[in-house]
Amino acid sequence: MRNLLLALCMLAPFSYAEVVVITNASGPDAMDANEVRDLFIGRSKTLPNGQPADPIDLETGQALREEFHSKVTGRSQAQYNAFWSKQVFTGKGQPPRTLNSAAAVKASVASTPGAVGYIDSSDVDDSVKVILTP
Amino acid sequence: MIPHSNKALALAVSALLCTSYATAQDNSADQRIEQLEQQLQTLQNQVNAPEESRLRFNGFLSIAYGMASNDGGYAGYTEEGTFNEESLFGLQGAFTLTDDTEVTMQLVGRGSEDWDPTIEWAYISHQFTPELKMRAGKMRLPLYMYSDSLEVGYAQPWIRPPEEVYGNVPITSYTGVDALYDVNFDMSTLTFQAFMGESEETISNLGQTLRLEVNDLFGGSATWTDFIWTVRGNYATAEITTGGDDLQTDFYGLGASYNNGSLQVISEFTRLEIEGSTPDTDSGYLTFAYTFGSLAPYFTYSMQESTDDDERPYSREFIYQAITTPGNPLYGNIAAVALSDVQSSERTAYSLGLRWDLASNVAVKFDVTRATDFGDTGGGLPGNIGPVISYDDIDVYTIKIDSAF
Numbered sequence: 001m002r003n004l005l006l007a008l009c010m011l012a013p014f015s016y017a018e019v020v021v022i023t024n025a026s027g028p029d030a031m032d033a034n035e036v037r038d039l040f041i042g043r044s045k046t047l048p049n050g051q052p053a054d055p056i057d058l059e060t061g062q063a064l065r066e067e068f069h070s071k072v073t074g075r076s077q078a079q080y081n082a083f084w085s086k087q088v089f090t091g092k093g094q095p096p097r098t099l100n101s102a103a104a105v106k107a108s109v110a111s112t113p114g115a116v117g118y119i120d121s122s123d124v125d126d127s128v129k130v131i132l133t134p
Numbered sequence: 135m136i137p138h139s140n141k142a143l144a145l146a147v148s149a150l151l152c153t154s155y156a157t158a159q160d161n162s163a164d165q166r167i168e169q170l171e172q173q174l175q176t177l178q179n180q181v182n183a184p185e186e187s188r189l190r191f192n193g194f195l196s197i198a199y200g201m202a203s204n205d206g207g208y209a210g211y212t213e214e215g216t217f218n219e220e221s222l223f224g225l226q227g228a229f230t231l232t233d234d235t236e237v238t239m240q241l242v243g244r245g246s247e248d249w250d251p252t253i254e255w256a257y258i259s260h261q262f263t264p265e266l267k268m269r270a271g272k273m274r275l276p277l278y279m280y281s282d283s284l285e286v287g288y289a290q291p292w293i294r295p296p297e298e299v300y301g302n303v304p305i306t307s308y309t310g311v312d313a314l315y316d317v318n319f320d321m322s323t324l325t326f327q328a329f330m331g332e333s334e335e336t337i338s339n340l341g342q343t344l345r346l347e348v349n350d351l352f353g354g355s356a357t358w359t360d361f362i363w364t365v366r367g368n369y370a371t372a373e374i375t376t377g378g379d380d381l382q383t384d385f386y387g388l389g390a391s392y393n394n395g396s397l398q399v400i401s402e403f404t405r406l407e408i409e410g411s412t413p414d415t416d417s418g419y420l421t422f423a424y425t426f427g428s429l430a431p432y433f434t435y436s437m438q439e440s441t442d443d444d445e446r447p448y449s450r451e452f453i454y455q456a457i458t459t460p461g462n463p464l465y466g467n468i469a470a471v472a473l474s475d476v477q478s479s480e481r482t483a484y485s486l487g488l489r490w491d492l493a494s495n496v497a498v499k500f501d502v503t504r505a506t507d508f509g510d511t512g513g514g515l516p517g518n519i520g521p522v523i524s525y526d527d528i529d530v531y532t533i534k535i536d537s538a539f
Contacts, residue, residue, distance in 0.1 A: 034321060041361060043323065060494035074362070074395040076425050078491035085495075085538035086289035088192050089226060090274075090282035091238045091259065 020121045021132040042093040055096035056117040068118045071134040194224045196287040200532035206525040207516035218245035234261040270311045279389040287536035293501035296419040298438040304337040322360035344376045364391045381409040398423040413440040434485040440478045448474045454521035479514035482507040499534045
């Protein structure tokens with residue numbers, strides 16, 4: 001029994017680790033995947049509660065970024081980059097800003113009203129609000 | 135009893151003291167932490183605040199090397215391999231004047247033009263409402279789905295937009311105004327674009343360099359997209375001239391694309407109608423691309439056909455004979471070639487290619503294109519404008535690095 005519990009404890013962080021979308025404490029309580037996608041493709045610029053949106057992406061090449069985009073924007077890294085280069089060079093806008101670690105994303109979301117980012121569910125704490133588990 | 139109670143009192147007092155001391159310490163520590171937290175937050179806000187810098191630069195670079203199986207000149211390629219034909223760089227600067235007003239300029243330098251930079255975009259835009267944006271200046275002529283990002287290879291699945299469709303209109307930009315109006319639905323957006331303006335460019339036609347003027351240019355498009363499906367229809371009209379008569383010109387385009395993240399299907403059909411002997415052309419293509427991780431192979435079938443061959447009744451042999459025979463009324467009149475079937479075309483092309491995203495914002499592409507089925511025509515190849523048709527088909531091999539930054 002004790003061994004089983006121990007094994008479960010060891011397993012838990014892995015089996016439950018998945019990407020979650022977070023906002024600042026002042027942000028909305030929930031958003032659906034399409035609303036979040038629209039922020040990351042520049043189609044919408046406000047959150048459901050009216051706050052100006054500040055979406056934050058991880059830098060390219062991180063596993064969590066790939067997981068988020070495959071679940072939310074439905075684009076591979078290459079296609080997502082290509083999409084944004086099309087937008088940029090046709091004057092339709094700039095991609096979301098990027099940070100180099102999930103910890104930086106969490107800290108920035110925690111301190112920036114309107115910020116929307118994504119982190120691993122195991123890193124969630126009271127400083128941010130989970131609005132979507134895609 | 136007393137000593138005991140004394141002891142108890144002492145204990146109680148000391149306990150009280152300890153508690154209050156601890157509380158005092160806690161209070162000051164809490165305040166200190168709160169202060170630090172505030173300072174940290176201020177710092178974080180400064181560090182993390184979205185870059186609201188007023189001037190932004192972006193660029194793109196493509197380096198291509200290609201060669202063809204003969205000197206037909208498809209997409210500019212001949213038997214002699216070259217880096218210059220499709221290599222280019224672009225530099226874009228966008229200057230934010232107010233929250234709603236922006237000035238954008240894009241310089242493009244092409245290997246085929248000695249890398250001399252020319253201004254492709256130079257416009258001021260103003261967002262009047264969240265739905266309505268207007269722009270004035272020099273902009274891309276929006277005839278095709280990929281017109282806006284025509285030279286940004288990194289944004290495209292192919293090594294080049296299908297030549298049969300994109301190669302028919304030598305003008306790629308205009309000077310004027312446009313309006314973009316978005317209608318937002320729950321899951322999708324319908325964008326209307328209307329534009330008017332004019333254009334003047336030096337073009338090459340039938341081996342001659344000409345000044346092409348496009349006046350009274352009006353057009354519009356409607357594009358619906360839900361990010362997976364895109365459907366677009368557009369129309370444009372203009373009076374064009376190369377010095378002689380003004381020729382009424384109409385352009386119709388219909389396009390659709392699908393992209394579910396793995397499978398991409400893109401198709402466009404266009405119809406170009408020009409008054410007189412200048413060819414009217416129907417064209418279209420269908421592309422399939424599939425993404426496997428960093429690899430995205432694609433296949434494109436494309437075609438073009440001139441639809442007014444009866445307006446060019448003379449055979450090329452007859453016209454060349456006439457313009458090279460002293461005493462003939464057409465002797466020396468090179469322009470008369472335009473009245474012959476030299477300008478008639480029929481062509482089908484098959485492209486097989488691969489896009490390999492080898493790093494973030496860098497893609498390497500490989501492509502083999504075979505253009506064939508010219509019928510009785512020269513297939514619209516620059517190498518086939520002589521008195522006899524020299525090439526019945528052509529294969530083009532290209533490798534290209536596309537980058538955006």
